Amino acid sequence: MKLTGRRQSTHVEDRRRMSTGAKAGIGGIGAIIVAVIFTLMQGGSLTDVVGTVVQQGLQGQIEQPTSANREFTQEEQEAATFSKQVLASLEDVWAQQFQAHGQTYEYPTLVLFTGSVQSACGQGTAQMGPFYCSGDQKLYLDLSFFATMKQQLGIDISSSASFAYAYVIAHEVGHHIEFLRGTLDRCHRKMSQLDQAAANRLSVKLELLADYYAGCWAHYEQQKYGSLSDRDLADAIDAAQKIGDDYLQRAAGRAANPDSFTHGTSAQRMYWLKKGYETGDWNTTTFEPGELD
Template sequence: MRWEGERRSENVEDRRGAGGGGFGLGGRSIGVGAVVLALVGWGVFGINPLTTLQVLSGGGMPQTTQAPAGQPPQDDRQAAFVSTVLASTEDVWSEIFRKGGAQYPAPRLVLFRGATPTACGTGQSAMGPFYCPGDHKVYLDMDFFDTMGRQLGAPGVFARAYVVAHEVGHHVQTVLGTTAKVDGMRGRISEREQNALSVRLELQADCYAGVWAQHSQQAKGWLEQGDIESAVNAAQQIGDDTLQRKSSGVVRPDAFTHGSSAQRVRWFTQGYQSGSVQSCDTFGARTL
């Protein structure tokens, strides 16, 4: 992926030098079992902040007292990469929204280490990357990228871009009202039905990541051989069935919150091949 020299987003907050409070893993390595639990929490955290708030803070909306964060250093290569990917998502989704007669409100990307306050509760590194609808921010501890390559079997620059684009996909869902509709069903349906809705929400975010990938490639021609394959492999490695198999050796489809490896690959690929938001209607699809 030839990303160097492209525009960087200014919507990046670097909190890595600030103490976020709470428990965090910092720079220590994370075991595969912990990663599996983290990714399950990531799904719940990203799409259902009210439930997470009840767990993390006893039900009350936390006060976020984090001091204002600045831009990351210009010579920080990894931060430059995620800033460049975020800028590309801004360009792509702004154009898609413009063609639909609407304006795209770009999210902010927060870089942190260990733990950080959010409008959805205390964000922790162990959760993996996540999106908080309460403040329209994507939260990322970039140590997760090392975990992807070394422990999850998902290396590659574009695999990392896919992760950012997936979280931005959750922001698109929030802007379009999809997340609110799903959250509005919680408490009125069974846990199994809630999980099924979560799967459809996550697969749609995968599809939106694919839509971004196609449009960004059309605009920049920056993808190289093996890039799409690395994103597809990442989608496969973080499928619920693959993670459950690694964790316990037992696959429980009724407990899926993100979708199987095959489903995640399918919907990312569908978004990439079509480049169409309309092709990402996971809620209307009879089969996933």
Template sequence: MRLEGERESRNVEDRRGGGFRGGGGGFPVRIAGGGIGTVVLIVLALAFGVDPRVLLSGGGEAPQSQVTQRQETPASGQEDGPRRFVAQVLATTEDAWNDIFRSAGRQYDPPNLVLFSGGTQSACGFAQTAVGPFYCPADRKVYLDLAFFRDMEQKLGAPGEFARAYVIAHEVGHHVQNLLGILRRVEQERRGMDEAESNALQVRIELQADCLAGIWANRTEQMRRILEPGDLESGIGAAAAVGDDRLQRRAQGYVVPESFTHGSSAQRVRWFRTGLESGDLRRCDTFGTNRL
């Protein structure tokens, strides 16, 4: 990726070197959200430049963030290349989504990204490295242990800067879903569902975030021309590497489709490519299709 000279986001909190903060059990983010038809309306509203509040009578807006955005002083010796890379990629997501929201007559409120090592406290519980990167809707922050990038390369076979950027863009995609009220409404829809039905709905959330990551890549390439030879293959390889089927087969030797929560490798690649190639938010409607 061509990031030389690109600005760094100021919305990075570097908690590395501070050890574990807080206590409790770590768990993946529980995504808030509701009614499927309403989800589709929200996505289309943004795409067509209509404020979703007009369609939802104000009911689907995520609450205004009460977290003051700040850049914390990194621990000694940690103003390094990996941190700079994360801050630069986060800045490209801010620029891309600022542009998209502005074209819809709205203002984009970017998330903070928390770098941690080992574990740290989040509003969604105690974050641990084993959980992997995640977005917490309660505090509107992305949590990332940079050790995950090493694992992507060494354990999952997904090397490259664009593969790492895809991970960040995917989590920011969840933030976009949160701003649009999608997460809260999907969570409401999941109430009363059995585990298999709830997992299936969660897969649609994750695949939409993949598509939104593709939208970021499309818009950023138009604005910045940051892609270099091999970058697209790196991003697609990362999407495939974190498919539920591949991860389950690696961990236990067999696949249980009804337990999927993020989608298969083929599905994740398909939706990332959909956003990447089209740049069209309307194409990211994972809730209105029978073919994932």
């Protein structure tokens, strides 16, 4: 994804030097593997934990600020720059789309962190993957997740500026769009009235809608800048496939159990991402009429 020379968002809090440095070295990689298995057992996904964040609050260790005076590596700097550029593009597209609908887009803040972080939804950790918290309208991203996607999940990513990474950020902003449109709160309210399997079915639709909005963003980004290559699209679709609940459950050595799905199958995630990209029509929704009433 070519974003060279593009502006970087200023709605960014860089807390990487404030967080616990729990991810360095071999121990860190081991911790990530453990965390993946843990989140799979909870029926969650590594992509994000937006449902559980809001319902249960985050569990995690106490945040301990460290001096962390080391210089960031070139790779880390590039990942941060790329993330800020992606967020800027998301701001431009969504501000314009909201304006075209006579609405004002409220910019979310991207929080970059290392290890663990405090959000209005509670404590978050790198092992949980990126997440969005509607309580403070911030998306939380530990940049090491990009390496996890490549190494642990085996997602084939062509470059450090891949659309597959942008898709992760765009998905989290997709939850912010859901929040601004009232869908997120309505869905969580409805979920609290249902049994677990029925609530999970709604959670899947919320996740697929975030995928769909990510696709819609890519539609307008491509229309204006032509920044996406065929390889970028293939990378993101591969990523969408490998973070499908059925794929992750099978990868963890278990039979896929649809009642426990919270993010959708590989086929569903690919379908909605592609559909958003092809149409850009963000008035389409994954929910049935009246389903959230």
